[in-house]
Structures are given as structure tokens and as C-alpha cells.
Amino acid sequence: xxxxxxxxxxxxxxxxxxxxxxxxxxxxxxxxxxxxxxxxxxxxxxxxxxxxxxxxxxxxxxxxxxxxxxxxxxxxxxxxxxxxxxxxxxxxxxxxxxxxxxxxxxxxxxxxxxxxxxxxxxxxxxxxxxxxxxxxxxxxxxxxxxxxxxxxxxxxxxxxxxxxxxxxxxxxxxxxxxxxxx
Amino acid sequence: xxxxxxxxxxxxxxxxxxxxxxxxxxxxxxxxxxxxxxxxxxxxxxxxxxxxxxxxxxxxxxxxxxxxxxxxxxxxxxxxxxxxxxxxxxxxxxxxxxxxxxxxxxxxxxxxxxxxxxxxxxxxxxxxxxxxxxxxxxxxxxxxxxxxxxxxxxxxxxxxxxxxxxxxxxxxxxxxxxxxxxxxxxxxxxxxxxxxxxxxxxxxxxxxxxxxxxxxxxxxxxxxxxxxxxxxxxxxxxxxxxxxxxxxxxxxxxxxxxxxxxxxxxxxxxxxxxxxxxxxxxx
Numbered sequence: 204x205x206x207x208x209x210x211x212x213x214x215x216x217x218x219x220x221x222x223x224x225x226x227x228x229x230x231x232x233x234x235x236x237x238x239x240x241x242x243x244x245x246x247x248x249x250x251x252x253x254x255x256x257x258x259x260x261x262x263x264x265x266x267x268x269x270x271x272x273x274x275x276x277x278x279x280x281x282x283x284x285x286x287x288x289x290x291x292x293x294x295x296x297x298x299x300x301x302x303x304x305x306x307x308x309x310x311x312x313x314x315x316x317x318x319x320x321x322x323x324x325x326x327x328x329x330x331x332x333x334x335x336x337x338x339x340x341x342x343x344x345x346x347x348x349x350x351x352x353x354x355x356x357x358x359x360x361x362x363x364x365x366x367x368x369x370x371x372x373x374x375x376x377x378x379x380x381x382x383x384x385x
Numbered sequence: 386x387x388x389x390x391x392x393x394x395x396x397x398x399x400x401x402x403x404x405x406x407x408x409x410x411x412x413x414x415x416x417x418x419x420x421x422x423x424x425x426x427x428x429x430x431x432x433x434x435x436x437x438x439x440x441x442x443x444x445x446x447x448x449x450x451x452x453x454x455x456x457x458x459x460x461x462x463x464x465x466x467x468x469x470x471x472x473x474x475x476x477x478x479x480x481x482x483x484x485x486x487x488x489x490x491x492x493x494x495x496x497x498x499x500x501x502x503x504x505x506x507x508x509x510x511x512x513x514x515x516x517x518x519x520x521x522x523x524x525x526x527x528x529x530x531x532x533x534x535x536x537x538x539x540x541x542x543x544x545x546x547x548x549x550x551x552x553x554x555x556x557x558x559x560x561x562x563x564x565x566x567x568x569x570x571x572x573x574x575x576x577x578x579x580x581x582x583x584x585x586x587x588x589x590x591x592x593x594x595x596x597x598x599x600x601x602x603x604x605x606x607x608x609x610x611x612x613x614x615x616x617x618x619x620x621x622x623x624x625x626x627x628x629x630x631x632x633x634x635x636x637x638x639x640x641x642x643x644x645x646x647x648x649x650x651x652x653x654x655x656x657x658x659x660x661x662x663x664x665x666x667x668x
Contacts, residue, residue, distance in 0.1 A: 226434070226435050227430075227434045227435065228434055229433055229434045229435065229437035231435070231437075231618075281618075283588070284435050284436075284618040285589055285615045285618065285620060286615065286617075286618060342616075342617040342618070343435060343617045343618045344617075345617070345645075345646055346438065346616045346617025346618070346619050346645040346646065347616065347617075347643070347644045347645045347646055347647075348646070349617075351615055351616070351617075
């Protein structure tokens with residue numbers, strides 16, 4: 204199942220440690236370039252899969268895994284470097300833990316997998332998280348080029364939208380559980 | 386039974402996932418400092434990595450109170466540039482008129498003594514600050530030339546140059562503000578003090594205080610770095626207070642503007658460039 208979209212997704216997963224190492228080595232220009240490239244492949248793999256009708260089950264799992272891995276790894280890194288407020292990381296991490304735990308719970312309770320469909324809030328939250336991370340990496344590369352205040356504001360909004368999306372997913376999961384026979 | 390098994394499996398899976406996440410987060414919190422050397426190395430690692438910068442321009446207001454309580458105000462610009470392992474710092478006084486144009490150049494080398502020169506417009510010539518003259522006051526402030534040298538070197542010096550010892554690891558102690566205290570003494574490099582005590586704030590590993598302790602234990606000078614603001618990933622102190630208890634003098638430095646990454650002409654950071662430093666900075 205290693206078609207082009209899945210290969211791009213795997214490359215995105217491989218980019219996660221590469222970005223973290225680049226930050227540690229002070230190569231923030233490279234980290235930013237890799238992050239932007241990862242963002243481009245995120246759009247590309249889905250588009251190619253749809254256009255070439257090569258959507259696969261593996262891709263459906265790998266794509267969100269790559270997104271979450273990239274966002275959470277960078278959020279933790281930027282929080283440790285003082286660019287992201289701790290409460291933002293807490294909200295985003297909690298939302299993801301609740302969603303993953305909820306998905307697993309529903310699967311183990313019913314033996315069926317709930318269909319993962321991102322909501323508008325979920326998509327907006329991901330966009331804002333990626334925007335904030337992009338700003339954070341840019342300000343590391345060019346410290347005086349972008350003040351931290353707008354970056355922190357984007358993260359604050361992202362955290363609120365993420366929490367709203369989380370509540371939406373939990374409600375959706377509960378509804379699904381009530382309607383699905385065990 | 387059939388209902389409990391999936392729940393058990395889920396609980397086991399969830400516990401494993403949480404343990405893995407906890408381990409990841411605890412490891413991600415930076416290396417814990419078991420020795421003074423570890424703490425300094427972690428600070429150096431961050432400074433050379435995510436907090437790395439190549440050039441920095443700072444505008445400062447400096448206020449000095451002498452032992453009689455008389456206060457003097459100064460306005461100055463500090464330009465700094467990193468060249469490999471060397472750091473060049475140029476300080477130029479903008480006001481008041483009696484010190485305007487005074488320029489001070491410091492070149493910190495990784496492998497040899499720091500070099501310092503000063504240009505005093507009243508004398509019209511550049512003077513090299515020899516190691517014997519390093520204890521003199523820097524333009525009437527509570528800082529000596531040696532203090533300025535150690536401000537850059539406190540963390541940068543290797544263990545061979547200035548062996549370190551962990552005095553107090555207050556990193557995890559509640560109410561202790563997450564500080565690690567490291568003492569440094571002269572090694573291959575003569576510090577000019579009996580010891581230098583460096584307080585690092587954890588987990589960011591930012592220098593928050595330097596204590597310059599004289600040979601007899603008296604004559605301690607204390608520099609507090611405060612109002613730390615994050616610029617990019619670089620924690621930058623915006624208020625520095627140097628207190629010389631023995632002389633009853635105190636100098637407060639307030640940073641009014643910081644810009645990283647500015648282009649700076651090469652001739653600014655030379656001994657020859659000191660005479661024209663004010664013109665070069667203002668144009």
C-alpha cells in the first residue's frame with residue numbers, strides 16, 4: 204500500500220525528528236523549511252489520493268497520525284522553549300488524549316470503529332495550531348522579525364477552538380455509542 | 386465476562402499510552418543537572434542551539450548611584466556579533482554630552498584571554514584595557530571591566546578554564562523559584578575573584594544572578610538579571626541591577642529596545658573603528 208500519497212505521509216512522519224533535531228542544532232531556518240514542506244505534503248497527499256482514486260485504509264490512519272505527531276511534538280518543544288504558554292499545550296494535549304482514549308474505548312466496548320470525520324471546528328483548530336507553530340518557528344529563525352504576542356494570541360484562539368472541537372467530538376461519540384448496539 | 390475483557394484491554398492500553406506519554410514529557414523537560422558542569426553545559430547547549438543568535442543590538446538607559454547617593458544617567462547602545470566561537474561587543478555612549486562618543490570594544494575568545502579597548506573622546510585616543518586595569522570602574526558605573534568580561538564568560542568558560550561546583554539544586558523545590566546555583570573558580574583562566582556564583586533559572590536555564598565574591602569573602606558584588614522577556618526563543622533580560630556593597634554603589638541598566646539579526650558593518654568591531662563608532666552607529 205505504499206502508493207504516492209502514503210509515501211508522502213511517511214515522509215511527513217520522518218520530518219518530525221528531523222525538525223526537532225534542526226531546532227536543537229540551532230538550524231531554525233532548516234526547521235522552518237521542513238515544517239513548511241511537511242505542510243505542503245499534508246495538502247498534497249490528500250489531493251493526490253482523491254485525484255488518483257488511491258485512497259487507502261492505511262492512509263486514513265497514517266495521515267492524522269502524522270498531523271498529530273507533528274503538531275504535538277512541536278508544541279511540546281516550543282512550550283519548553285517558552286514560546287507557547289503551558290495552558291495551551293495542556294488544552295490541546297488533553298483534547299487529543301480524550302479523543303484517542305474515547306475512540307479506543309468505543310472500539311473496545313462495541314467492537315466497531317467509529318468513523319473519523321473532522322468537524323469544522325476541528326479543521327479550524329488544526330489550521331490555527333499549524334499557523335501558530337509556523338509563526339513560532341519563524342520567530343526562532345528571525346527573533347526580531349515577529350513579536351511573540353500575535354503568535355501567543357493565535358495559540359490562545361487555537362486552544363479555545365480545540366477545546367470546542369473536543370467537546371463536539373465527545374458529544375458525537377456519546378451519540379454514536381447510544382445508537383450502536385454492543 | 387465478555388463485557389469485562391474489552392474494558393480490561395482498554396484500561397491496559399490506556400495505562401501503557403499514559404505511561405509512554407509521561408515518560409516522553411519527563412524526558413522532554415531537558416537534561417536534569419546533576420553537577421554544576423551539567424547545568425552550565427545545558428545552558429550552553431540551548432544558547433548554541435534553539436536560542437542561537439548572530440547579531441544583537443540593544444538600546445539601554447543606565448543609572449548609577451554612587452556611595453554619596455548622587456545619581457548619573459547614561460544612554461547607550463550595545464552591538465554584539467558572534468563570529469564562530471568569538472563574541473564581539475561594542476558599547477557606545479550616546480548621552481550625556483560629557484560621555485557621548487565613548488566607545489568600548491570587547492572581544493571574547495573561546496581559547497584565550499578576552500581583549501578590551503576603550504575610546505575616550507576627551508583623550509582622543511584608544512586605550513587597551515590590560516589585565517591589570519580590569520578592576521577599574523567602567524565609565525563610573527558599579528561594573529568593572531572584569532565584570533563585563535565575566536558577564537559573557539560566566540557560562541561560556543569550559544571546566545578546565547573555570548571548574549564548577551553545584552552549590553544548590555533548587556530546581557524542584559517549591560517556593561525556591563526553580564534555581565540552580567553553580568560556583569566557578571579560577572582554573573586555566575584567572576577570574577579575578579575568589580569565586581563567581583551563577584544562579585540559573587530552570588527549566589529554561591537562564592542566568593538570573595551573578596555574584597562576584599572577593600578573596601576575603603567580603604567585597605561581594607551582585608548582579609541581578611530581571612524582567613526576562615522572550616524574543617523568539619531567546620529569553621532576554623530587560624533590567625540588570627549591579628550592586629557593589631563594599632563601595633555602596635549601584636548601577637541599574639534598563640534595556641529599552643532589542644533587535645536580533647541586524648546587519649552590522651565589519652569595521653565597527655575593530656580597535657580602529659572605535660573612534661568613529663558613534664558616527665557609524667548614528668548613520
